Amino acid sequence: MNTATTTxxxxxxxxxxxxxxxxxxxxxxxxxxxxxxKVPHATVPGGQLRLWFHPQAVYMTQGRHTGGDARSLHxxxxxxxxxxxxxxxxxxxxx
Numbered sequence: 001m002n003t004a005t006t007t008x009x010x011x012x013x014x015x016x017x018x019x020x021x022x023x024x025x026x027x028x029x030x031x032x033x034x035x036x037x038k039v040p041h042a043t044v045p046g047g048q049l050r051l052w053f054h055p056q057a058v059y060m061t062q063g064r065h066t067g068g069d070a071r072s073l074h075x076x077x078x079x080x081x082x083x084x085x086x087x088x089x090x091x092x093x094x095x
Contacts, residue, residue: 018077019053025082026051051089060089 013021019040026042027033033042043050052059052070058077059070075088 013078015056015078018080022077022080022082022085023053029082049089049093051085058085060092062093 023033023035023040023042030045031042032045034040039052039054041050041052048062050061051073052061058073058075060073061069061071063069071092073085073088073092075085077085
């Protein structure tokens with residue numbers, strides 16, 4: 001993980017707290033957020049990209065949004081800024 005996007009205080013953030021924070025920030029940026037599910041997710045407006053928030057991992061899908069199509073982003077979301085998460089997802093999608 002990029003240490004420039006993580007603060008010392010943020011390292012104490014739990015995965016659950018990070019998930020709640022990130023989903024709220026994505027919702028504020030216009031993403032469609034589904035919170036009350038077993039695996040909450042956020043979809044970019046237009047539906048091309050979706051982030052799935054498992055208990056200690058974030059997965060993404062493009063186009064078809066099924067569990068079988070999901071790929072791990074390999075990021076630690078504790079203390080990660082939302083813009084860095086979006087950048088990681090976009091970078092992975094373009095690879």
